[in-house]
Amino acid sequence: MSAISLPSGLVTRPLVPGDARAVYELIAEQERTDVGVAEVEEEDLVSEWQQPSYDLSANSIGILDGERIVAYVEYMGEERYDAAVLPSHRGRGIGTWLAGWVQDLARSRGAAMLGMPVPEGSAGDHLLTALGYDVRWTSWVLRLPAGASVRERALPDGYVVREATAADHEQVWTVTEDxxxxxxxxxxxxxxxxxxxxxxRPGFEPWHLQVITAPDGTVAGVANAWNSPVDNGLDTYVSKLAVAASHRNRGLAQALLVAVFAAGRERGATSSSLSTDSRTGALSLYEKVGMRPASVWPHRAIRLNPGG
Incomplete structure (x- = not known):
């Protein structure tokens, strides 16, 4: 457990699935303060927490002020965690306590390193810097400028873009994970x-998962997207975009973006976005199709056994 104590009056308990709305509201308020817009959705938490292999209560803790969850931390496994502190409760040592708690948990599970993304220049970024966390990689949220669209690109002969069916699911998983x-x-x-x-994921519709099939009928590319509420309307957010290695450099990723962004606009979206990070080397691809960084998220990490 963290060596420091929590402020008087605050209590802790593990999170349960029924906390999804409260944790969403906490994260959303922090993101609005730090980057001006809430990127998180309640469905993000529900879909993560309903994974069969994930034990939420064993990997999380919430901090409550009365009945309200004002901070939380969640160990995602291996080298990653997420945390948030309500802006009104910052400056009281809560973030430091959460960092100590999750480091102890990860260390007990055998992790050698632990980190999380934080908005550049935010309170969380400054805290983790002070705690000895270094930047391991950088992520960006990118958006198309208002009124812009991705230029259409013809598919190679024999390739087809369409909504995925249940029969595609195993290939979708394989292509994306690979x-x-x-x-x-x-x-x-x-x-x-x-x-x-x-x-x-709650609210899933067939258009949310689109594939490009190769001439032999196998899945060559995948896009997972949905329309997300933002402060000024709906935004088509691309959660996953993947092309099998043997089918790259043929414009498939661009064609998938065109397809999902168009499907989102047909359903009321007025903007489009996605995220990528410096490990993928894909930033230039998205910039070439007209997307621009809206926020920067360094992934800060710390070695848990620096002397080992």
């Missing part, structure tokens, strides 16, 4: 966990 694991520091997500975050 692509992400070329750079991500984690184990392969089990199929059931992947399903919980994609087609079992």
């Amino acid at each position: 692509a992400f694991l070329e750079w991500a520091v984690r184990a392969r997500a089990p199929f059931e966990d992947f399903a919980a975050r994609v087609w079992q």
